[in-house]
Amino acid sequence: MKSKVLAALVATMAVGATCAFAANPFVDVPSDSWAYKSVVELADAGIIQGVDGEHFQGQRNITRYEAAEMVAKAMAHMDKASVEQRALINKLADEFADELNNLGVRVSALENRVGNVKLTGDARVRYRYQKDSKENDNSWDYRVRLRANAMVNKNTKVTYGISTGNHAFSDNGAAEDENDILSDIAKVDYNFGGGDWTLSVGRTDKYVIGGSKGYGYNYGDIFDRAELKYSGDSFMATAGYGKFKAAGLAGGDFTYKNEDYSLDGTKTAYGVIEGRFGNGTAIGGYYNTFDNDDYNALVRGTELDYLWGAYASFNFGKDWNLLGNYERVNYNSNINSTVRGDEDSATVWIGRLTYGKAVMATPKTWDAWVEYLNAEDGAYIGGSTNSWRWGKLDNLESWGAGIDYTFAKNAQFQVMQSFASKVKDGDGSDPEEQTRAQFVFAF
Structure with missing residues (x-):
């Protein structure tokens, strides 16, 4: 120009x-x-x-x-x-x-102008396959999301979003019958204290157990909460209280010994601290305590008590990142597992090495990664995981690899594959490998 x-x-x-x-x-x-x-x-x-x-x-x-x-x-x-x-x-x-x-x-400073409303969205077409899985009939699915961001004043921002959720292409008549468009974001963020402090109240589409850099092994989905966050150049701290709104942790209607229960979502109080050391490197720790004794006792046969974890994300060289995440889940009683007996805790180790960075706005950018997962029985608490994997994720040792490629502006192709997966303890058969591929479009 x-x-x-x-x-x-x-x-x-x-x-x-x-x-x-x-x-x-x-x-x-x-x-x-x-x-x-x-x-x-x-x-x-x-x-x-x-x-x-x-x-x-x-x-x-x-x-x-x-x-x-x-x-x-x-x-x-x-x-x-x-x-x-x-x-x-x-x-x-x-x-x-x-x-x-x-x-x-x-x-993003453009969004911080009073009277400016910005509309964004994304669409995803996804394929998932695992040999002998009952889910293979619904291997192809789609999801569309829309977001609106509006500034009320220089310190207050309102965000609202809707989502179709994940819908299988194989569902006959689904386009006519589905009326389950859901509000996955509805929150108000108030910024104060010179820009370092934010109070956020309402629903968010992605609460990740593990903080901003954590893997999100146990949960990374819709969440209603009130949260106070401090975010500086070298330090971040978050404290909040909220309710899970997706998957097993959200509860639901349940019949147990001929008694009907309407179980509300599990609640959690949580905190995250993170140190930042330049060039995107961060080390952090997090803690969640859980409250829903009826759900835990009836559905899981034990009472989920608390979870804590630590992570480290290191950038080195020009294009390399190494993420390590450790997490421990504790129960008020034993896990009641035929594999691990009367133990009242379970742990998971996760490591991921990434080369490059696929940027949605920049065509021909890409990254490739390999990861390692080692989870004891009981480590996965049934949440809507932020991982690309699905199904049973505990009592498992597995490797995975993937590639993300931006083939046009705001258009990306992603592919993931597990390998060398095996049962960690016990005599059960090793799980079949998982394949996932998807197109993601942003607008």
């Missing part, structure tokens, strides 16, 4: 350069040039500096980083722009999102 074209675009944004008598700082922009007024106003506003402070060089092709720098400076004047002009800045920011992030400019 020629610099004079970008300058003309930015000049339409009413970015606050209003001084009609500002001096022309560039010796190569004559006063009779068609772009003279726009160039002088943009220079006066600090949006452009030219090449060396004296020359504008309007015919020179600029780099994407130079364009991103101009957009970033235009973003700083968003409060003086009209609705149409803000929309233009938003489009430019989306175009140069990766460059802005590399320059340290948070594109």
Whole structure:
């Protein structure tokens, strides 16, 4: 893009350069040039500096980083722009999102403007296969989600989202019969304390047991909660209380010894602390205590008490990341397992090594990973796991590998495969390997 074209675009944004008598700082922009007024106003506003402070060089092709720098400076004047002009800045920011992030400019700052509502969404088409599994009749499924983000004032943000959930293509008549569109996000976030503190109340679509960097072995789905979070450059701490809304931990109607029970979702109080050491490296720990004695006693035959874990995510070299996660689940009584006897706890170890980074907004980016899972019987508590795996995930030792590839902007293909899976303890047969592949589209 020629610099004079970008300058003309930015000049339409009413970015606050209003001084009609500002001096022309560039010796190569004559006063009779068609772009003279726009160039002088943009220079006066600090949006452009030219090449060396004296020359504008309007015919020179600029780099994407130079364009991103101009957009970033235009973003700083968003409060003086009209609705149409803000929309233009938003489009430019989306175009140069990766460059802005590399320059340290948070594109999400666009959302923090009062009166600005941003609509986003994603769609996923997924295939899952495991030999001899009853789920193979429903191997293909889809999910569509929509999100709306709105700023009430400079500190308060409202987010609402809906989802179709996962629906199998094999369900005859499903498109006509399904009326189960659900609200998976409905929350208010209030930012205070100079931007480091956030109070969030309501429903979130993805609460991960294990914090922002944890693997999410036990749960990573819909969750109603009130949460207070401090997030600084080198330290993060979170405390909250909430209720699980998906899978076994959400409870449901249940009949036991001819008695009908309507079991509500399991509740949890939780805390997370995380140290950050630059370049994305983080070390953290987390703790959850659980409350739903009826569900635990009736469904599991024991009472789930608490869970704690620790994780470390290391970035090294230019493109490598290593994640390690340990988790321990404790019960008020023994697990009642024929494999592990009267033990009242179970642990899981998870490691993942990743090379590269597949960015949805950047075509031809990719990553590849390999992971190791070693889980004792009772380690998995029946939640909607954040893992790509499905089914029974405890009393298991297994490896997995996968590739993520962005084949077009906002369009990604992902494939995952388990291997060398075996029962950890006991005489049971080893599980069949799992295959998963999916297309994900963001909009």
